[in-house]
Amino acid sequence: MIFPFVWSVTASFKTSRQIYGGNPLDLIPNPATLNNYRKALSVLPFHRFLLNSLMLASIVPIASITLASMAAYSFARLQFKGRDFIFMLLLGVMMLPGHVTLIPRYALVRKLGWINKYTALIIPPIFGAGLVFNIFFMRQHFLSIPRELEEAALIDGCSSWGVWRNIIMPNSKPAIATLAIIGFKTEWNSFLWPNVVINDFLKMPIQVGLTYLQTNVQSSWDILMAATTLSIIPLIVIFMCFQRYFMAGILTTGLGGR
Amino acid sequence: MMRSLDRSQRQVRQTLTAWSFILPSLIGLGIFVYGSLVYSLYISFTSWDLLTPAKWVGFANYARVFRDETFIQCLYNTVYFVVAIVPLGIVFAMAMAMALNKQLPGIGFFRAAYYMPSITSTIAIGMVWLWIFNPDQGVLNALLKLIGVSNPPRWLESRVWAKPALSIMRLWQVSGYYMIMYLSGLQNIPNELYEAAEIDGATGWQKTKYVTVPLLSNTTLFATIMLIIEVFNLFEAVYVMTEGRPGGSTNTILYYIYAQAFQRYRMGYASAMAWVLFVILFVITLIQFAARRRKEEIGF
Numbered sequence: 001m002i003f004p005f006v007w008s009v010t011a012s013f014k015t016s017r018q019i020y021g022g023n024p025l026d027l028i029p030n031p032a033t034l035n036n037y038r039k040a041l042s043v044l045p046f047h048r049f050l051l052n053s054l055m056l057a058s059i060v061p062i063a064s065i066t067l068a069s070m071a072a073y074s075f076a077r078l079q080f081k082g083r084d085f086i087f088m089l090l091l092g093v094m095m096l097p098g099h100v101t102l103i104p105r106y107a108l109v110r111k112l113g114w115i116n117k118y119t120a121l122i123i124p125p126i127f128g129a130g131l132v133f134n135i136f137f138m139r140q141h142f143l144s145i146p147r148e149l150e151e152a153a154l155i156d157g158c159s160s161w162g163v164w165r166n167i168i169m170p171n172s173k174p175a176i177a178t179l180a181i182i183g184f185k186t187e188w189n190s191f192l193w194p195n196v197v198i199n200d201f202l203k204m205p206i207q208v209g210l211t212y213l214q215t216n217v218q219s220s221w222d223i224l225m226a227a228t229t230l231s232i233i234p235l236i237v238i239f240m241c242f243q244r245y246f247m248a249g250i251l252t253t254g255l256g257g258r
Numbered sequence: 259m260m261r262s263l264d265r266s267q268r269q270v271r272q273t274l275t276a277w278s279f280i281l282p283s284l285i286g287l288g289i290f291v292y293g294s295l296v297y298s299l300y301i302s303f304t305s306w307d308l309l310t311p312a313k314w315v316g317f318a319n320y321a322r323v324f325r326d327e328t329f330i331q332c333l334y335n336t337v338y339f340v341v342a343i344v345p346l347g348i349v350f351a352m353a354m355a356m357a358l359n360k361q362l363p364g365i366g367f368f369r370a371a372y373y374m375p376s377i378t379s380t381i382a383i384g385m386v387w388l389w390i391f392n393p394d395q396g397v398l399n400a401l402l403k404l405i406g407v408s409n410p411p412r413w414l415e416s417r418v419w420a421k422p423a424l425s426i427m428r429l430w431q432v433s434g435y436y437m438i439m440y441l442s443g444l445q446n447i448p449n450e451l452y453e454a455a456e457i458d459g460a461t462g463w464q465k466t467k468y469v470t471v472p473l474l475s476n477t478t479l480f481a482t483i484m485l486i487i488e489v490f491n492l493f494e495a496v497y498v499m500t501e502g503r504p505g506g507s508t509n510t511i512l513y514y515i516y517a518q519a520f521q522r523y524r525m526g527y528a529s530a531m532a533w534v535l536f537v538i539l540f541v542i543t544l545i546q547f548a549a550r551r552r553k554e555e556i557g558f
Contacts, residue, residue, distance in 0.1 A: 004387065
């Protein structure tokens with residue numbers, strides 16, 4: 001299963017002579033070189049792509065989880081008219097494939113003058129099926145927190161906001177971590193939306209940048225493999241460190257991890 | 259009197275607090291999801307190239323969808339991919355889950371290795387496989403030649419082999435995700451059932467057939483629906499690896515929608531196709547749930 005990874009990573013250190021002239025089954029770079037990385041970084045501003053993706057994959061999940069846990073607290077603990085109706089209305093969004101809203105979103109962003117701006121890259125992705133999934137997930141989690149914890153604080157005169165901030169959120173760290181990991185992965189890998197709204201190299205995230213590199217260098221596999229390795233490594237590192245949260249995302253709901 | 263007033267005041271306050279918690283999400287979703295849906299429906303009834311004002315055309319876009327040979331071809335390709343990917347994906351995922359459902363040292367590594375492709379971006383993976391499938395410089399044909407295939411296929415350049423090539427790449431990429439789902443399904447099967455089957459003299463294969471597979475049927479239903487939806491949404495692999503070529507043999511509905519909207523600026527027509535795709539996916543999900551219910555009624 002990991003052979004294609006091993007193969008492409010090792011290839012990224014091979015000289016182009018070995019790649020085109022040598023045996024493709026030979027896994028060991030001989031001699032090993034960093035030239036491909038140097039070339040990849042000089043053809044296009046790859047460090048910008050990586051930084052933009054890092055920003056995208058941090059801001060969107062943070063915003064989404066914050067908004068979602070606020071809404072989820074309301075759905076899990078507070079009484080108000082129409083609560084269940086609104087909740088059902090929201091759940092419907094999860095059934096909705098993203099491609100139906102792609103064109104109107106693009107038209108809207110264009111009218112707002114956001115094309116090629118970070119606002120277009122970051123704000124629309126916050127509000128979609130992912131947010132609704134996060135609301136659903138956090139609500140389930142909040143329902144499992146014993147009420148006694150909050151009741152003491154409420155009697156002491158703490159407001160709902162105070163309870164949310166000082167009691168509910170600190171008791172939800174594993175759930176938040178799971179959603180943060182899933183969110184980071186989703187945004188790091190996102191392609192279609194950024195590809196449509198950004199064509200300025202300085203604001204481009206990594207996946208879009210990769211496809212531009214592909215068009216630029218055609219089938220220079222040496223450069224392409226160095227670039228794909230660069231784009232995969234941050235995610236692999238995060239995966240290694242937080243593997244159990246990835247698994248938890250699938251196991252608790254059957255939906256996470258996407 | 260005083261008390262009831264106090265209570266209603268408290269109620270009002272709680273309602274206000276509750277709304278202040280959900281309002282930011284609701285406003286955003288209202289604009290970018292619910293508003294967009296209505297807008298999308300409107301666009302699908304117009305002819306619009308983004309530059310000149312939209313022109314109302316009624317059902318013309320929808321009528322065109324079903325007469326459009328490219329759309330029909332995409333639909334055919336998608337059915338091909340469903341047949342090629344879904345059953346094999348389910349079998350691989352289930353078999354791997356059974357193989358890895360053991361407490362052995364180092365088993366975590368194998369699970370992670372199998373799962374890793376599904377968290378990696380399709381764009382990056384697509385480039386790696388583009389090279390693997392390269393008929394002259396790729397590793398796959400080098401392997402085939404090594405085992406004596408003198409004239410290996412030209413994979414993505416060939417009308418016959420491009421679809422199988424894409425299917426192989428997607429199978430490799432997604433089945434690990436479903437394996438994890440099956441692993442959790444397996445861990446929910448009570449051990450007593452296997453013990454009872456053993457007392458009745460069941461062999462290993464019989465246990466798999468009569469205990470494991472039926473008890474995983476919920477996971478299988480769910481995984482099947484998700485896989486089908488995933489195949490219908492095939493886009494990034496096509497974008498990176500083939501752009502629908504050769505001769506449209508790997509074109510998919512989503513890629514066609516994208517090309518019509520963002521390369522040809524036919525927003526109305528692309529929106530109409532997006533709604534048709536949505537209805538297809540919705541109907542598939544309903545059929546599968548209905549089939550499931552029938553099966554339960556018969557007492558399977």
